Structures are given as C-alpha cells and as structure tokens.
Amino acid sequence: GAVVSQHPSRVICKSGTSVKIECRSLDFQATTMFWYRQFPKQSLMLMATSNEGSKATYEQGVEKDKFLINHASLTLSTLTVTSAHPEDSSFYICSAPSGKGSEQFFGPGTRLTVL
C-alpha cells in the first residue's frame, strides 16, 4: 500500500531555533497534504493544508508566519517551525490523500521537543 514518511521522527531543539519537518509520499503523488498537531493526551488538530504549486491554507488560530509550509513537489511537503518555543513541543503528523476514494495515508509523526 501507499506509504507516507516523515523526517525526522524525533527532534530536540533550543528555544528560538527553527526546525524543518519533511513529509514525503513514497509511491504516489500528492497534490495536497495535511499537517496535524497532537498535544499529549489530546486529539489531532488540523493545522494547515499544503497545496503543491500554491500557498498553504491555514486553520484559524494557526500562525502562518510561524509555521511555514512549502509543497515543493508532488511528493514532498515541509513544515518549518520558526523561532520555536516550548509551547510548540508536540507531535506533528502529516497525511496525504491517496487519490483513490477516501483513503488517506498518515505519516509516522515527528516528536518535537523545544527546550
């Protein structure tokens, strides 16, 4: 089946630095990818929709200047957390529609810890 990968799986950074997270569709093309955030013991909340060749669409309350999204190709979307702070520590998960019906494929997630 289709696979979505994320890199890195885990990252620890100092407050004020920027962190880039990659989301790749490995054997299919994805013109759209979704980025979710999951705080401990909570559900997944949609942050933004990444669109290949156009600007990302952000959900209400998500700062677009802080969470930069670039959909560089049909298989790669990146999320950059700029000037990260401890409150940005979370589990970030991406997903991509398979293009075949309703199936979506989720990446394994990236655990971000900001010290």
Next chain:
Amino acid sequence: AQSVTQLGSHVSVSEGALVLLRCNYSSSVPPYLFWYVQYPNQGLQLLLKYTTGATLVKGINGFEAEFKKSETSFHLTKPSAHMSDAAEYFCAVSDQAGTALIFGKGTTLSVSS
C-alpha cells in the same frame, strides 16, 4: 461544520470481553467515517472506514463498526478483547474524499488480564 464526539475518554475491559467504543458525528452531508488506532509515540493506523454501501464495516484485527444514520453513530466493536488492543482509538469524519479529517478526542482502551 462537522464534528465528532467520542463518549468515554477511557474504557477498561477484561481480556476476552466485548469492546465497545462510541462515536457520534455531525455532518450536513453524507459522511466518510473512519476509526484509527494509535500506539504510544506512533502514527495512526486505519482500522476501518465507511464511505458508501454496506453499513456494517469490518476492519483489521477483528474490529467492526456500524454506520447508523438515524443515530448519527459509528460505534466500534470487537467481540473479544486482546491485550494487544490496548491503545488510543480515534474516530474521524470527512465530508468528501481527499479532504482533511476531523478527529474526535480519542478513547484510551485498557485491557486487563
């Protein structure tokens, strides 16, 4: 707007007992409904989904769910719990293929021996 409500943030069962995890949704259009399982520090694994057709959906690991439009429910069941079923379970909804999913708050399933 769509929403998902999972009743019971924590469900505990004995090994071999019936598992019932509740999910109710709201949607202005016929929904696509999903159940995912998440093990600690891992991503999501699709258990089953409902799009159209048969309302009783069978998934992996012996799980099944029934779409009941009149009750706006999509409860997840398994006849006999196994220790390996202990995990976090999320119900999700979308209004059309290829769109983002709206997740419920999740239910933690504990299985005791």
